[in-house]
Amino acid sequence: MADLSIVFAGIKAPNPFWLASAPPTDKAYNVVRAFEAGWGGVVWKTLGEDPAAVNVSSRYSAHYGANREVLGINNIELITDRSLEINLREITQVKKDWPDRALIVSLMVPCVEESWKNILPLVEATGADGIELNFGCPHGMPERGMGAAVGQVPEYVEQVTRWCKTYCSLPVIVKLTPNITDIRVAARAAHRGGADAVSLINTINSITSVDLDRMVALPSVGSQSTHGGYCGSAVKPIALNMVAEIARDPQTRGLPICGIGGIGSWRDAAEFIALGSGAVQVCTAAMLHGFRIVEEMKDGLSRWMDSQGHANLQAFSGRAVGNTTDWKYLDINYQVIAKIDQEACIGCGRCHIACEDTSHQAIASLKQADGTHVYEVIDDECVGCNLCQITCPVQDCIEMVTVDTGKPFLDWNHDPRNPYHVTA
Amino acid sequence: MIQPLSHLPHSQEDPATLAARFSDLAPPLNARQAHLEASRCLYCYDAPCVNACPSEIDIPSFIRNIHQDNVQGAAQKILSANILGGSCARVCPTEVLCQQACVRNNAHECAPVLIGSLQRYAVDNAHFSGHPFQRAATTGKRIAVVGAGPAGLSCAHRSAMHGHDVVIFEARDKAGGLNEYGIAKYKLVDDYAQRELDFLLGIGGIEIRHGQRLGENLSLSDLHQQFDAVFLGLGLAASKQLGLSDEQAPGLLAATEYIRELRQADDLSQLPVADRCIVLGAGNTAIDMAVQMARLGARDVNLVYRRGLEDMGATLHEQDIAKANQVRLLTWAQPQQVLLDDAGHVCGMRFSRTHLENGRLVIGAETFDLPADAIFKAIGQAFDDSALVDPLARELKRQDGRILVDEHLRTSVPGVYAGGDCTSLDQDLTVQAVQHGKLAAEAINAQLMLNVEAA
Ligand SMILES: Cc1cc2nc3c(=O)[nH]c(=O)nc-3n(C[C@H](O)[C@H](O)[C@H](O)COP(=O)(O)OP(=O)(O)OC[C@H]3O[C@@H](n4cnc5c(N)ncnc54)[C@H](O)[C@@H]3O)c2cc1C
Ligand SMILES: Cc1cc2nc3c(=O)[nH]c(=O)nc-3n(C[C@H](O)[C@H](O)[C@H](O)COP(=O)(O)O)c2cc1C
Ligand code: SF4
Ligand code: SF4
Ligand code: SF4
Numbered sequence: 080m081a082d083l084s085i086v087f088a089g090i091k092a093p094n095p096f097w098l099a100s101a102p103p104t105d106k107a108y109n110v111v112r113a114f115e116a117g118w119g120g121v122v123w124k125t126l127g128e129d130p131a132a133v134n135v136s137s138r139y140s141a142h143y144g145a146n147r148e149v150l151g152i153n154n155i156e157l158i159t160d161r162s163l164e165i166n167l168r169e170i171t172q173v174k175k176d177w178p179d180r181a182l183i184v185s186l187m188v189p190c191v192e193e194s195w196k197n198i199l200p201l202v203e204a205t206g207a208d209g210i211e212l213n214f215g216c217p218h219g220m221p222e223r224g225m226g227a228a229v230g231q232v233p234e235y236v237e238q239v240t241r242w243c244k245t246y247c248s249l250p251v252i253v254k255l256t257p258n259i260t261d262i263r264v265a266a267r268a269a270h271r272g273g274a275d276a277v278s279l280i281n282t283i284n285s286i287t288s289v290d291l292d293r294m295v296a297l298p299s300v301g302s303q304s305t306h307g308g309y310c311g312s313a314v315k316p317i318a319l320n321m322v323a324e325i326a327r328d329p330q331t332r333g334l335p336i337c338g339i340g341g342i343g344s345w346r347d348a349a350e351f352i353a354l355g356s357g358a359v360q361v362c363t364a365a366m367l368h369g370f371r372i373v374e375e376m377k378d379g380l381s382r383w384m385d386s387q388g389h390a391n392l393q394a395f396s397g398r399a400v401g402n403t404t405d406w407k408y409l410d411i412n413y414q415v416i417a418k419i420d421q422e423a424c425i426g427c428g429r430c431h432i433a434c435e436d437t438s439h440q441a442i443a444s445l446k447q448a449d450g451t452h453v454y455e456v457i458d459d460e461c462v463g464c465n466l467c468q469i470t471c472p473v474q475d476c477i478e479m480v481t482v483d484t485g486k487p488f489l490d491w492n493h494d495p496r497n498p499y500h501v502t503a
Numbered sequence: 504m505i506q507p508l509s510h511l512p513h514s515q516e517d518p519a520t521l522a523a524r525f526s527d528l529a530p531p532l533n534a535r536q537a538h539l540e541a542s543r544c545l546y547c548y549d550a551p552c553v554n555a556c557p558s559e560i561d562i563p564s565f566i567r568n569i570h571q572d573n574v575q576g577a578a579q580k581i582l583s584a585n586i587l588g589g590s591c592a593r594v595c596p597t598e599v600l601c602q603q604a605c606v607r608n609n610a611h612e613c614a615p616v617l618i619g620s621l622q623r624y625a626v627d628n629a630h631f632s633g634h635p636f637q638r639a640a641t642t643g644k645r646i647a648v649v650g651a652g653p654a655g656l657s658c659a660h661r662s663a664m665h666g667h668d669v670v671i672f673e674a675r676d677k678a679g680g681l682n683e684y685g686i687a688k689y690k691l692v693d694d695y696a697q698r699e700l701d702f703l704l705g706i707g708g709i710e711i712r713h714g715q716r717l718g719e720n721l722s723l724s725d726l727h728q729q730f731d732a733v734f735l736g737l738g739l740a741a742s743k744q745l746g747l748s749d750e751q752a753p754g755l756l757a758a759t760e761y762i763r764e765l766r767q768a769d770d771l772s773q774l775p776v777a778d779r780c781i782v783l784g785a786g787n788t789a790i791d792m793a794v795q796m797a798r799l800g801a802r803d804v805n806l807v808y809r810r811g812l813e814d815m816g817a818t819l820h821e822q823d824i825a826k827a828n829q830v831r832l833l834t835w836a837q838p839q840q841v842l843l844d845d846a847g848h849v850c851g852m853r854f855s856r857t858h859l860e861n862g863r864l865v866i867g868a869e870t871f872d873l874p875a876d877a878i879f880k881a882i883g884q885a886f887d888d889s890a891l892v893d894p895l896a897r898e899l900k901r902q903d904g905r906i907l908v909d910e911h912l913r914t915s916v917p918g919v920y921a922g923g924d925c926t927s928l929d930q931d932l933t934v935q936a937v938q939h940g941k942l943a944a945e946a947i948n949a950q951l952m953l954n955v956e957a958a
Binding site: 145146147423425426427428429431432444450451452472473 | 538539542545546547548549550551554555570604606607609611612
């Protein structure tokens with residue numbers, strides 16, 4: 080069996096599956112249950128200065144798919160609503176009882192040196208393996224000069240990271256907010272401040288829906304609402320891109336990345352690792368299904384690694400980064416076209432109408448004597464956009480087949496059709 | 504009172520048990536089930552299910568409406584194509600129509616979308632505050648419809664919608680045709696045919712005159728003279744005969760005759776029940792008869808057919824219902840003789856074994872007797888010629904005994920249209936009759952409006 084253990088930013092863990100700082104890691108009771116279930120580590124629910132935050136009711140709302148599967152959830156919770164003292168006591172005990180698991184403490188205190196200087200020794204005294212700086216919480220806290228407010232100002236990120244490195248010997252992970260235009264700017268700032276790693280993404284500003292009877296957005300608190308933070312499966316594509324952006328940024332090359340956002344299966348995790356993550360964190364999937372999901376994640380990942388001959392995570396970590404590039408470096412002469420497996424096709428016509436109405440009119444609908452239709456790709460019209468494959472309800476029914484154009488590799492930088500092309 | 508069976512005892516079951524046995528065969532979906540099922544629909548384009556629905560209901564669209572909590576929109580979509588969408592949802596053999604064609608019925612998939620159940624859900628839960636269709640400005644044209652079955656009612660509704668005034672001439676006391684008098688009781692419960700009729704008449708402009716029988720107190724010549732167009736939706740009022748002696752003996756009757764009484768009975772425990780009975784036939788009517796007799800309490804129900812199971816007109820789904828009700832399906836046996844007891848009542852039937860020889864059905868020498876207290880004929884319905892006796896009616900061209908029509912439902916007599924079972928076109932199904940009525944109304948309207956423009 081493949082070895083799932085990791086050393087991430089100097090922190091050891093038996094597997095790369097950590098619970099993100101959130102309700103699942105709110106207190107000893109949850110964290111112990113998570114460790115019993117097999118999680119490799121946890122990032123304790125964000126601590127702050129006393130008095131503890133106060134939460135409202137209700138707190139979550141969801142964006143659903145057609146079968147009421149939860150695509151994403153939105154929350155308006157704040158950091159821990161329990162006192163610092165209780166949290167620190169519990170952290171100390173849990174770390175003592177579970178020495179082999181990674182226990183990271185998430186922190187958010189005001190952006191003044193004094194505050195950090197005060198809290199860091201207390202955290203270090205718990206025996207925790209590292210700290211994570213929550214600069215990302217996109218609601219509530221910013222109004223008090225913390226959270227996203229810090230995460231959105233690169234100078235603050237750098238400054239706070241540096242204080243932490245100064246007043247604490249533990250590895251410092253900087254958790255990034257996605258609510259900015261270029262994630263690399265924040266990662267570079269953390270890097271300059273001396274961060275041992277970055278973790279991303281925190282939640283994305285969102286409103287999931289509106290109650291049209293009451294004319295109030297969700298989740299609602301009485302007759303009012305406010306925007307919250309979006310997470311869960313729907314944010315995975317955004318998180319993956321941000322992870323890749325940092326992984327391939329020369330300025331932060333080698334900076335360990337902890338991938339977060341929409342991870343619910345071993346495959347999700349493997350994708351984050353392939354794009355440069357050394358560990359992953361999970362929140363929503365655990366909130367929806369409980370801690371037991373880690374079992375299938377571990378089993379699936381190690382079986383897949385075995386099938387690929389990867390003895391450990393380093394064997395494939397970052398392997399997809401090199402293949403991620405800027406648009407201008409893509410091969411303009413590369414061509415795929417759709418090919419329909421007529422045996423697998425169930426005749427729903429979705430590929431046809433999608434291409435006909437919104438793409439390149441490249442799928443012919445051939446009416447049969449019995450009134451049904453056969454769908455055929457018109458090779459010459461197909462531009463290889465993948466839309467038909469995406470809308471086809473039958474997996475693997477439409478294959479995008481590479482065609483030999485006979486033309487050499489040519490990127491837009493060198494394409495004569497580009498008015499600014501590079502002339503050799 | 505069912506005269507040929509007056510010598511038989513009544514059902515031994517108590518009324519509550521009987522009522523339960525004749526309640527909804529396929530119970531309705533609740534909101535959650537409907538939502539789950541609707542989410543299985545792929546919203547196909549040029550959807551095969553629509554192609555397979557004789558009334559061309561836009562199935563993907565109505566299901567998407569259900570899924571988006573727009574139940575009224577769904578119902579309106581259904582009813583705009585099929586004004587009897589409620590009863591069709593209950594009686595259509597979906598397993599050979601829309602659901603057969605559903606792409607999710609493909610071998611690579613799981614099971615078809617339950618289109619019929621969703622259709623019922625939409626129509627049952629739409630709760631329109633008024634009739635959902637508006638009549639066009641009145642045209643002053645008058646249309647006679649003969650027969651208030653699905654075909655006639657559909658034609659009347661669509662014609663009224665186009666602004667014409669409609670008079671329906673119906674022989675029986677109640678309208679609805681076989682929806683009222685023929686469909687298995689557990690498929691259309693709670694007086695649905697009459698409730699649907701009330702809804703349909705809600706459009707206005709339709710008058711029904713009962714006790715009016717074409718060929719008796721009504722002639723096609725008169726109607727043709729008095730109205731701008733005539734639509735015949737006469738159904739198949741006659742039952743096919745076995746051609747055996749003693750066919751009139753007490754204990755032997757047409758299945759449709761019994762079902763008619765069954766459907767009208769307020770108290771099922773007052774119906775005569777043949778503890779041992781034989782149903783002759785192979786279609787859905789035969790199955791309906793056998794199953795209903797079994798549910799009334801008969802313990803020994805034999806459905807006998809002269810060919811094999813695979814040749815039966817009844818769908819596999821219907822055959823399964825029969826088997827689940829302990830109906831025995833006996834194949835390869837041909838009725839030879841009605842067996843009578845001393846009192847002259849049916850006491851059984853003699854059959855000859857049959858087999859195929861070079862593709863032809865051959866009646867062998869071997870015979871066997873099956874005891875029975877009653878024999879029900881369900882070997883098919885036939886057009887009742889007595890309806891077409893006046894001079895103009897006799898001019899109507901016929902095909903296989905039925906009225907010949909073209910694809911616009913026009914008969915050979917200009918201004919006279921026909922649809923449903925009484926025509927030679929398409930299958931004998933409720934939904935097909937509705938489609939005929941609708942198309943005939945469109946053809947009539949096009950013709951009448953053409954005449955208006957020309958005038
Ligand atoms: C027992 C049985 C079970 C069936 N089960 C199903 C089923 O489950 N699903 C399905 O899709 N189909 C079923 N069918 C078929 C379906 O009922 C018919 O296809 C459908 O009713 C045809 O409609 P119609 O309007 O053409 O005729 P009918 O429904 O037969 O209506 C004809 C109307 O005309 C009236 N009429 C007849 N002669 C005259 C006259 N001379 N003058 C005035 N009025 C007259 C009749 O009283 C009747 O009201 C079944 C049929 C039978 C017999
Ligand atoms: C209810 C809730 C509360 C959260 N609280 C915190 C928090 O206190 N500190 C923090 O850094 N992230 C917090 N998060 C963000 C998660 O740690 C994580 O970054 C985010 O949910 C994305 O991961 P996921 O898609 O696996 O849920 C919270 C998320 C949720 C749903
Ligand atoms: S999950 Fe439901 S029951 Fe539990 S605290 Fe939240 S609202 Fe209450
Ligand atoms: S979308 Fe897929 S299943 Fe549907 S018609 Fe096209 S190829 Fe066939
Ligand atoms: S064929 Fe089936 S899946 Fe497709 S539209 Fe019709 S009901 Fe929906």
